[in-house]
Amino acid sequence: MTQAIPRTAPDTTRLLKAERRGLRLAIVCRTVAVGAAFLWVGGSWLAFGFYPNPLIFLVLGLFTAVGIAHASVIGTRFDRWWMKYTIYTIDILAICTTFAFLPVIQGEDVPQILAFRAYGIYYLFPLVAMATLSLSPRLVLWAGGVAVAGWFAAFFIAISGMERRLSWSDLTPGATRADYEALFLSADFIGRGNRIEETGFLMIATLILALAVARARRVFLAQVAAQAEREQIAATLGRYVPEAIAKRLIEDPEALTPQERPAVILVMDIAGFTSYSAGRPPTEVIEHLNDFLSGCAEKISRHSGVVIQFTGDGLMAAFGTPIESDRPEQEAVAAGNALIGEAQAAGFAIRIGLAAGPVAAGSIGSSDRQAFTVYGDTVNRAARLEAHAKVLGRAVLLDAALAEKLPANQLVAEGPQQLRGLKVPVEVYSLTMP
CATH class of the missing domain: 3.30.70.1230 (Nucleotide cyclase, GGDEF domain)
Known part of the structure; x- marks a missing residue:
């Protein structure tokens, strides 16, 4: 009467379907985020007289196009496991490249390091967060790791052409308020310690999110396995006792x-x-x-x-x-x-x-x-x-x-x-x- 309960294949199939739904949902969120960025940049242009580089709109448009292209192949015969890693890598490196090379304001000789100080690493947090929708802790860790590496690479590229680099270590003991203001407001201030601090927090958040996704997967698989076991028990019992009794026994043994x-x-x-x-x-x-x-x-x-x-x-x-x-x-x-x-x-x-x-x-x-x-x-x-x-x-x-x-x-x-x-x-x- 007792039979082995097949779990691997059903669990894998259901989890794969959940991952695909999550990836599609991430693309929806990604599209919404890009739309919000369009509105923010365009609104700043119109409302505050801030003239951003037009290439920003091109970058945002490419983000949307890549997302739609990815969504069109999810679950088809053209879908491959590495595509989601590639898409997240492209997204993250595109943002980092923007911080490294795209001038903050068109027509002004402004050091690129100011992009890090004016905007910041929080542009990368939504991408890492959206990776959790895939139910893949590996993808979350990958996205967080690429974000940290890409951010540091962009930072070093941005400061590579600077003749003078100031950081918090340049403050002398007993520095006055004027010294702090002069350092922080200087165009040569790179804030190396700030970059280390923000990437550290991003990596901590990544690890926490990956752990949460791993726990969610275990709960999901446990529920699927329990459902499969109930179905198997019902099918097995159904050959020996009436089906109604088998179901009643599973739902309420007492x-x-x-x-x-x-x-x-x-x-x-x-x-x-x-x-x-x-x-x-x-x-x-x-x-x-x-x-x-x-x-x-x-x-x-x-x-x-x-x-x-x-x-x-x-x-x-x-x-x-x-x-x-x-x-x-x-x-x-x-x-x-x-x-x-x-x-x-x-x-x-x-x-x-x-x-x-x-x-x-x-x-x-x-x-x-x-x-x-x-x-x-x-x-x-x-x-x-x-x-x-x-x-x-x-x-x-x-x-x-x-x-x-x-x-x-x-x-x-x-x-x-x-x-x-x-x-x-x-x-x-x-x-x-x-």
Whole structure:
């Protein structure tokens, strides 16, 4: 009964789909960010008289084009694992290149180092953050590492042509406020310590985000594995116990602990099955019987019943346990009529016994193997009623506890009957056939 649960392939497939959705979402966020940058730069131009280099708009346009191109191949046969790393590398290096080479203001001889001081590394943070949407900690670490390396490379390129470089170390002990202002406002101030500090914080943020993504992946895979395990258990149990019971056991194992419940028990048997099977190939008999009993189980399920067990050429079903029903008596009778129709279509005649009352229901067995069952006087009475239907020549017999829940025009009183194995006569009713 126990089977190995396949996890790797389903988990990988679902995770890959989640990564693809995340990458597409990152591209959406990336496009929104580029749009915001367009508005910010253009708005600054119009509102504050700040005239940026027009190449900035070209760079932003290329960002958008690259993102759209990447989105168009995600999930297609042209998609490759290295593409996302390439796209993030291009994005990050494009920003770093802009800081290294693109003049801050067109037509002015302004040191390029001022781009680092006027704008800053926070332009790279959204790209690292968006990498988390891919659910790939490696991509997050890659984006953070490229951002740090690219930022330092851009910084060294920007200061490489400077004849004079000032930094915080050039302040002497006891420096005055004027000394601080002169140093900080100087066009030669490069702030090497600031670059180290900001890249350090970027790397710390990268590590935290990568750890968060790794944890998210573990949670995702655990949930997928748990779902796969539940599906596998349901499929496995379904071959040994009714599907409804298997699902109930998975959702709420305590619901199947032995307890007394009111229910209606249906016992069905094929009349004359021994004569039917005589002279026919066993394979033909079993195939026909399987088809018939499968149809019976479906009819019972449609009426909120559960097949507890198959008894050779018959079955026993319960209504009201373990699956609750508001109208178990009416559902049981409707199921009985449906079984008669199913039997006629299959060329069989059947007998049915129906009894209502308390039953002990629950799982029994060892710790390794269990079965759900119902037992008690109600179960015995239903079985005796099915057997007595042969004596009275009726298709369906039911007891008084069930009869009192049904309309009188559906019933025919058969009077007190001595059922085999019972000491006291039982009031028995049969159903009027629809």
